[in-house]
């Protein structure tokens with residue numbers, strides 16, 4: 001299956017950024033999406049949880065998917081400060097990021113925890129965007145493929161299907177640094193991820209979208225998105241400005 005058989009997906013992760021005053025940026029994304037983009041690219045936006053409901057309300061009917069940046073594995077309970085996948089769905093969210101490297105590093109999330117969170121997402125009817133990626137140390141030690149394949153094996157649930165799971169490859173050393181792997185390096189890693197997904201999930205693994213993330217900007221998006229098995233991007237910093245994010249979405253048109 002070529003890239004063209006999978007609808008591109010551009011996802012914006014706002015991380016811990018955004019106040020009520022940021023809503024107009026999102027409204028501009030929704031407006032532009034309804035114009036020319038809707039038929040050629042899927043768009044997801046992951047605002048902080050405080051903005052989830054208002055963004056979900058403003059996108060209703062427009063097709064931009066809104067999601068959360070994390071969820072707890074349990075549906076409810078005594079877990080102060082956490083939110084469950086069911087709560088995200090109740091708030092109008094349709095997707096959730098799990099296993100982002102910032103959560104793995106800052107909150108000690110293991111592959112088993114990430115998998116439990118992805119399973120919670122599927123239980124609640126959300127799309128799980130499961131992040132994997134090696135550190136600079138891993139890459140320098142020649143262990144990038146091994147690390148990413150181990151994360152995939154440990155983090156992706158057995159129930160994963162093409163419509164319910166998206167994999168995001170984000171080399172940790174490329175996040176927020178302005179440094180990216182070469183297009184060849186991205187294609188090589190995405191090819192490895194594709195083969196691992198196919199080996200485990202067959203045709204469903206062939207259809208699963210694999211996003212690249214890490215310093216994607218309007219000026220490098222087109223070449224990164226042309227690489228083999230790159231089905232879209234998970235964008236951090238450049239997703240905070242509607243113009244930049246929409247320029248990246250335009251680049252996904254091919």
Ligand SMILES: O=C[C@H](O)COP(=O)(O)O
Pocket residue numbers: 013100170174175176177213214215216234235236237238
């Ligand atoms: O989730 C998004 C990624 O961590 C990429 O962030 P960045 O585009 O700011 O490098």
